Amino acid sequence: MSEVAIDRIFPLPAEEGIGDARIAESYSAGAGSPWLRVNFVSSIDGAATRQGLSGGLSDDADHRVFDLLRRLCDVVLVGAGTVRAEGYGAMRVDQVSQRARREAGMTAHPVFAIVSASLDLDPASPIFRDAPERPIIVTTELSRHDTREALAEVADVVVCGEERVEPARLVAGLVERGLRRIHCEGGPHLFGDLIAAGVVDELCLTVSPTLEAGVASRISAGAAPILPIGMRLAHVLQADDTLLLRYVKRA
Template sequence: MRQLLPTPATVDPGLAHSALPRKPRPGRPWVMLNVVTSVDGATAVGGVSAPLGSPADREVFSSLRAVADVVMAGAATVRAERYRPPRTSPQVQEARRQRGQRPKPRIAVVTASLDLDPELELFGDPAERPILLTTTDAPPSKAKVFEERAEVIRCGTGRVDLRRTVEILGDFGGVVLCEGGSSLNGQLLVSGLVDEVNLTLSPAVVAGSSPRLARDQTEAHQHLEMSHLWEQDGMLFARYLMAEPASQDEQL
């Protein structure tokens, strides 16, 4: 893959991502987003993201999963994309062990309704039980269905308290990857819980009404600093870090 910025080079996404520093923040893990969009900002075509992807995109997707301790997603994404347990190559598992990580990341699903298909492949591997992040008032009958199939964590009433949830996910390791969708990304951004944004820009336009990278009723205009920009087959892979807030002197 071609690195365009900060300096032209050839990069291996897996090696490059595993070498990047991602230090936990005070009281919580490092949180990164990963999203693929069209040039006009669509995150889905026909309700799923796959038409926007490519082999290079899947390589970057896997490279980010390879460094994550937890892969978090909103329930709508898990339902639409039919999530499965993580498929982690033996080489990546070994590299993770050497870094002191679990061989595979845990998948964590945020859901108030627990309206998930228990027959989804995601729930089929007892060795890789996902985490369900739900509320204290989630329907008990549905919670019972997932007792054996998942680790159910209740955090918040009515809505999952994402700040507390992210803190709790820190017990599983120092790096959380949020794979969307847009409503979960929006809440994390508005809550100031995002440290890194990975954006794949697919050479396509979609129109339609697909959500964009993040949405929320509240606006949270935050500046980003580009950490790198890679390219393969017309696909752009940008990594951004949240910019430090300007000091009061700079704001004057």
């Protein structure tokens, strides 16, 4: 199967059929250090899922960019609910991405960081058993001590808050470990918390050309920030009727 064609239509001048290196360059432009990027897919009528899963909205173009964004980061950050619902396994990238990461002085695979207040995670899961890099679990003071000890056998367990995970502490903790390029893949409640804390630097949004209706959730949920956070459109990529948007926080 031939690789799906992706064109850049903004900023001008437009470019047709751009390759992976050019796409990665487009997503890297202007990114600071540290930097927290969030990636989601949504239908054109605002649904974040189809039959309860975001994967149902994704297409070949979204998969291609999804993989490239993992290539660019130090750590992939995901809420435990999304990990369970979407069936995550160990955090691995393909051989092409491994080579590109090594050439950039990075580890072959990004670190997997999972946010879980309840610690409803199985230490025997392939997420931990097959991990090429030791995962991180971010939790709260209220989580069970015995469960923390069990998970500490297979991951670094980090407490970042008393009753709730505090996003600013979460980000600071990852940066202290040298994980400065943070790539968040959801879910909506984690994204909402990150927005409310003002720590989101970038949103990458794939707009799937479908109308879903129903009761699907938005890409963010939970508490709102004191004031709306202004974002600037950095680029627009197009693959047939799918749009791949990149927004960065206004300075």
